[in-house]
Amino acid sequence: MRLILITLLALIVAAGIGLGSTYVAATRGTNIGTLKIGAWTARPRNGTSDIDPYNRATIARSGELPVGTGDGIAFTAATDDKKKPLDGRCDVVISGVTPPARFWTLTLFDSKGRLVANSLQRYGFTSQEIIRASDGTFEIRIASRSRAGNWLPTGGIERYALMLRLYDTPVGVATRTQRDAPMPAISTVGCP
CATH class of the missing domain: 1.20.5 (Single alpha-helices involved in coiled-coils or other helix-helix interfaces)
Incomplete structure (x- = not known):
């Protein structure tokens, strides 16, 4: 017994x-096949037949449609470059340049993967609508209150994530370092 x-x-x-x-x-x-550059993380094999079974299960569960490897790559970030979680009550600045791509989008998501609700219905930027400096760099400020220039409203949510999708880009499975793919910096500059 x-x-x-x-x-x-x-x-x-x-x-x-x-x-x-x-x-x-x-x-x-x-983390199988994960590409990590600064605070940005990508899984370049997600849009291929070489995807590992764990990430295949994650995609099936979430219903996400990954960017195909021939089309581009998607990077996500949930922390700044100093590993501090992105907080919608703080001012966060994304600055610098993106890797070469024909087109890119930067979108703000909540912790459940939904677009962040805000009164302006502004959820992100594209490479064609961003205001740039004369040297090609840009600065996007993410904050709960209105800011001059490139501004994304957070609606004051506690945690959020960013997704940077690069379309028609050489960045992919063979990319390993910041030198191969210069990613924009993410820094928290003010918190009430």
Whole structure:
């Protein structure tokens, strides 16, 4: 009797650990094939047939349609360059340049992957509507209150994430460093 109880307990613990790790892998993905440059993270194999099974499960669960490898790449950031989480109550500045691409978009999402609601219905910028300096650099300010220039409203939410999609770009599976793909800097400059 004691052997049966110990066996049942072991099976229950094993099932709990197995289901728990499967849930974590399917909701958060894995770092297999991940490209990390500064605060930006991409999974260049997500749009290919070479995608690993864990990221395939994450995409199936979220319903996301990944950018195909021939079309471009998508980078996400949930922290600034100093690893501080992006907070909608603070002023965050994205500055610099993007890697070469025919077209890019920068979009603001909440922690559940939805567009951040705001009264202006402004959710992001494209490479064609951004105001740039004479040297080609840009600065985007993300804040809850209106700012001059390139400004994205956060609606004051506590946590958010950014997605930078590069279309028709050489950045991809072979990219490894900031030198290969100069990503814009993300810095928190003011917090009430």
